[in-house]
Amino acid sequence: MSDLQRLLGYREPIFNAPMAGAAGGALAAAVSQTGGVGMIGVSGSPKKEWIEEQAGYVASLDSPWGVGFMAWSLETDLSPLESFLEFSPSLVSLSFGDVSRGAALAHEAGVLTAMQVGNAAELDRAMEDDIDIIIARGGEGGGHGRNESGTLPLLQLATAQQLKPVVAAGGVGTAHGVAAVLAAGAQAAWVGTRFLSATESLGHENFKAAVRQAGMDDTTYTRAFDIAQQLPWPAEFGGRALRNQFSDSHEDLSSWEASGALRDQMVQARADAQPDMAPVYAGQAVQFVQTAQTAGEVMAELSGFRQILNDTARRFA
Numbered sequence: 001m002s003d004l005q006r007l008l009g010y011r012e013p014i015f016n017a018p019m020a021g022a023a024g025g026a027l028a029a030a031v032s033q034t035g036g037v038g039m040i041g042v043s044g045s046p047k048k049e050w051i052e053e054q055a056g057y058v059a060s061l062d063s064p065w066g067v068g069f070m071a072w073s074l075e076t077d078l079s080p081l082e083s084f085l086e087f088s089p090s091l092v093s094l095s096f097g098d099v100s101r102g103a104a105l106a107h108e109a110g111v112l113t114a115m116q117v118g119n120a121a122e123l124d125r126a127m128e129d130d131i132d133i134i135i136a137r138g139g140e141g142g143g144h145g146r147n148e149s150g151t152l153p154l155l156q157l158a159t160a161q162q163l164k165p166v167v168a169a170g171g172v173g174t175a176h177g178v179a180a181v182l183a184a185g186a187q188a189a190w191v192g193t194r195f196l197s198a199t200e201s202l203g204h205e206n207f208k209a210a211v212r213q214a215g216m217d218d219t220t221y222t223r224a225f226d227i228a229q230q231l232p233w234p235a236e237f238g239g240r241a242l243r244n245q246f247s248d249s250h251e252d253l254s255s256w257e258a259s260g261a262l263r264d265q266m267v268q269a270r271a272d273a274q275p276d277m278a279p280v281y282a283g284q285a286v287q288f289v290q291t292a293q294t295a296g297e298v299m300a301e302l303s304g305f306r307q308i309l310n311d312t313a314r315r316f317a
Helices: 003-008 025-033 048-058 079-085 100-108 120-126 151-159 175-183 205-213 224-229 245-249 260-271 284-288 295-302 305-315
Strands: 014-016 038-041 065-070 091-095 112-117 133-137 143-145 166-169 188-191 219-222 238-242
Touching: 014 025, 014 038, 014 295, 025 038, 025 048, 025 065, 025 295, 038 048, 048 079, 065 079, 079 091, 079 100, 091 100, 091 133, 100 112, 112 120, 120 133, 120 151, 133 151, 151 166, 175 188, 175 295, 175 305, 224 238, 224 245, 224 260
Parallel strands: 014 188, 038 065, 065 091, 091 112, 112 133, 133 166, 166 188
Antiparallel strands: 143 238, 219 238
């Protein structure tokens, strides 16, 4: 049993990534009930009613669950975190900005904290006392984050510190991927894209279908969608998403500025679930999302890592 498993009490070393807009309470509950750690992803300004609805899926579970926040959105308003803490999550994940205020509040409530890191400087920050768990996320991962390191080099750096448990994120989409990061020293795998198309995901069916039809070569790392929507994401955190007509036509960010009309058009595209214009955030592991599945079915597939590790150990014994 790893240190992290002792801390959280899960059976399977698999977390679903807290993908805002996809990972709600139903997905988190399904992952937790099948032995992993279900995570709820929180947008920039969630309504109290939404928080209560999503927390209602997980609050009564005996298994661990957590919630993930964009740190920059908490810098001026801690109320979403305060609201979720009322439901006693096992873990609070904080990423993308100054995590200090959020981490202090979570620790005050007796809740473990995790921080996503994408380079060596962020790893140094995560070694401070207010962070308990390190999430080493490579640029292969979907959604927002840095694009400065691959998962494997970053994981090797993060595990070398041997002081805090490390969870590997970015490009993990199969049982072989889970086995690989565990063999490399991670104590668990942080999996996002494989759950995007799950029955319990909040995503619209148009977006789920786009994910199932995409392959490894169909993603791009870009800030175009954030600029178009005039979202206050820090410039160092772009996002990996499925390529579409909009991203292909806005690859040169220096040549355009978002207008109010474009913002309205993008917001409407998201509301209408138009994958040819709206962002569909997904990582390179999208290659392994080919059919509609429940979260439990995805978990069952990923849990095959044990047999792979056993077979590998016998091969090299």
